[in-house]
Amino acid sequence: MSRQYQKETICIQSGWQPKNGEPRVLPVYQSTTFKYESSEQMGRLFDLEESGYFYSRLQNPTNDCVAAKICELEGGVAAMLTASGQAACYYAVFNICEAGDHVVLSSTVYGGTFNLITCTMKKMGIECTVVDPDAPEEELARAFQPNTRCVFAETIANPALVVLDIEKFAKAAHEHQVPLIVDNTFATPVNCNPFKWGADIVIHSTTKYMDGHAVSLGGCIVDSGNFDWNAYPDKFPGLCTPDESYHGITYTEKFGKAAYITKATTQLMRDLGSMQSPQNAFLLNIGLETLSLRMERHCYNAQKTAEYLEAHEKVAWVNYPGLKGNKYYERAQKYMPNGTCGVISFGLKGGREAAARLMDYLELAAIVTHVADARTSVLHPASHTHRQMNEEQLKEAGVAPDMIRFSVGIEHIDDIIADLEQALAKI
Ligand SMILES: *Cc1c(COP(=O)(O)O)cnc(C)c1O
Numbered sequence: 304m305s306r307q308y309q310k311e312t313i314c315i316q317s318g319w320q321p322k323n324g325e326p327r328v329l330p331v332y333q334s335t336t337f338k339y340e341s342s343e344q345m346g347r348l349f350d351l352e353e354s355g356y357f358y359s360r361l362q363n364p365t366n367d368c369v370a371a372k373i374c375e376l377e378g379g380v381a382a383m384l385t386a387s388g389q390a391a392c393y394y395a396v397f398n399i400c401e402a403g404d405h406v407v408l409s410s411t412v413y414g415g416t417f418n419l420i421t422c423t424m425k426k427m428g429i430e431c432t433v434v435d436p437d438a439p440e441e442e443l444a445r446a447f448q449p450n451t452r453c454v455f456a457e458t459i460a461n462p463a464l465v466v467l468d469i470e471k472f473a474k475a476a477h478e479h480q481v482p483l484i485v486d487n488t489f490a491t492p493v494n495c496n497p498f499k500w501g502a503d504i505v506i507h508s509t510t511k512y513m514d515g516h517a518v519s520l521g522g523c524i525v526d527s528g529n530f531d532w533n534a535y536p537d538k539f540p541g542l543c544t545p546d547e548s549y550h551g552i553t554y555t556e557k558f559g560k561a562a563y564i565t566k567a568t569t570q571l572m573r574d575l576g577s578m579q580s581p582q583n584a585f586l587l588n589i590g591l592e593t594l595s596l597r598m599e600r601h602c603y604n605a606q607k608t609a610e611y612l613e614a615h616e617k618v619a620w621v622n623y624p625g626l627k628g629n630k631y632y633e634r635a636q637k638y639m640p641n642g643t644c645g646v647i648s649f650g651l652k653g654g655r656e657a658a659a660r661l662m663d664y665l666e667l668a669a670i671v672t673h674v675a676d677a678r679t680s681v682l683h684p685a686s687h688t689h690r691q692m693n694e695e696q697l698k699e700a701g702v703a704p705d706m707i708r709f710s711v712g713i714e715h716i717d718d719i720i721a722d723l724e725q726a727l728a729k730i
Contacts, residue, residue, distance in 0.1 A: 311595045318372035331585040332365045365581040376492035380528030381564035388508020390577035391522030398567045400452045402428025407446045409436040409456035410699040411463040447479040459489035462708040463701025466631035473501025482530040489644040493598045503530040511675035515590040519583035528560035601645030605711040623647040650705040664726035679712035
C-alpha cells in the first residue's frame with residue numbers, strides 16, 4: 304500500500320486482498336480443516352514452526368481477513384476474532400492472568416463483563432478490585448497490588464456513558480507495570496483509537512456497531528504491540544517463559560510483538576474454543592464496510608434526540624456526552640472530537656413507572672436487549688440487562704433505577720423524534 308488510507312477507505316478496502324482471478328469479495332471459508340501434501344509439513348504447523356491454516360478452531364482465512372481490517376482501524380499490530388464480546392473480554396484478561404493474580408476493574412463496565420470478572424473469574428482464583436473510573440490518581444493507585452496483572456475499563460461505559468480518561472488509566476497501569484485493556488465497543492475505532500492515548504490492548508463486542516445490523520454475535524481482541532512483556536517476566540510468565548503445551552516455545556522470543564495474540568490463538572483458542580464462525584465473520588465484514596458512514600449518522604441522530612429530550616418538560620434528565628452541559632463533554636471532545644456513539648440515556652419526571660409506560664407506547668423504537676445497531680431500540684437496564692445487580696451495585700455501575708437506555712438508530716431523525724413525541728404525550 305503506497306499511502307496510509309483514511310478510516311473510511313480502510314473500512315471498505317482493508318483485509319481481503321484478492322490476487323489475479325480471485326473473488327473480489329471476501330469468501331466464506333466454510334471449512335473446519337485444511338489440506339496438506341506431506342505429513343511432515345502438517346507436523347511443523349502443529350509445532351508453530353511454520354504458519355498456515357489447519358483447523359478452524361485456531362485460525363480461519365475469512366476470520367483473519369476481518370481481524371486484519373479491525374487491527375488496521377485500531378492501529379494495532381495483531382488481532383483475532385472471538386465468538387462474542389464476552390469471549391473477547393475473557394480471553395483478553397485470562398491470557399495474562401492466572402489463579403493468584405489480580406485485576407483492577409472500572410466499576411461502570413458492561414454488566415456481563417462485571418459478572419465475568421467479579422464472579423466467574425473469582426471462582427478461577429483471579430481476584431479483582433473495582434474502582435470508580437473518575438477516582439483521582441491517588442485513589443486509583445491504591446487499587447493496585449503486587450499481583451495485579453492488568454487494568455480493564457470501557458472507552459464509553461455501557462450504559463452509564465461515562466467517558467474514560469484513557470490517559471489517566473494508562474498512566475496508572477504503566478506506573479504499576481501492567482497493561483491497560485480497553486473495551487472500545489461503543490466508540491468504535493471510527494470515533495476513538497485508545498492506543499493513541501496509551502491503552503495497550505483493545506477489545507470489542509463486534510455484535511454492536513461493527514456488525515451494525517443485529518445479525519451476528521462476535522468479538523475481537525487487538526494488540527497495540529506497545530506493552531513490553533519482557534520487561535516484567537515475573538509478572539507475565541505465560542508470555543515470557545516456555546509453554547510446555549507447545550514444546551517449550553517462549554511466545555515473546557518467537558513471535559515478538561505478536562506474542563500476546565499468538566498465545567491467545569494457539570493456546571486459549573486451542574483449549575477453550577469460542578471461535579467466531581466464518582459465516583459470522585463474513586457478515587461482520589459487510590457491516591464494517593459501512594461503519595464510518597453509519598457512525599456519522601448514529602452520532603448526528605443521537606445529538607438531535609438528546610437535545611430534543613433535554614428541552615422536554617416531562618423529561619427529568621438526559622445523559623449524552625455530546626450535550627454541552629454533560630459531565631463528560633470536555634473529555635469527549637478531547638478523546639472523540641468527531642462524536643461519541645448513538646446511545647443516550649434519560650429519566651422521566653414520572654420515575655421508573657413512567658419509564659415502563661413510555662417504552663410500551665413507543666412504536667418505532669423496539670424494546671430489545673440489543674444496543675448499537677441500525678434500528679432505534681430501547682431498554683430499561685435496571686429491569687433487563689442489570690437485573691442481577693443489587694441497589695448498591697447499580698449505583699456503582701452508574702445505572703439509575705429510572706434510567707431508560709435509548710439506542711438511536713440511523714432512521715430519519717424526524718421519525719425518531721415523532722415517535723418519542725407521541726409516546727411522551729401519552730404519559
Ligand atoms: C455487549 C457488550 C459486551 C458483550 O458482548 P457480546 O457480544 O454480547 O458477548 C461487552 N462489552 C460491551 C461494552 C458491550 O456493549
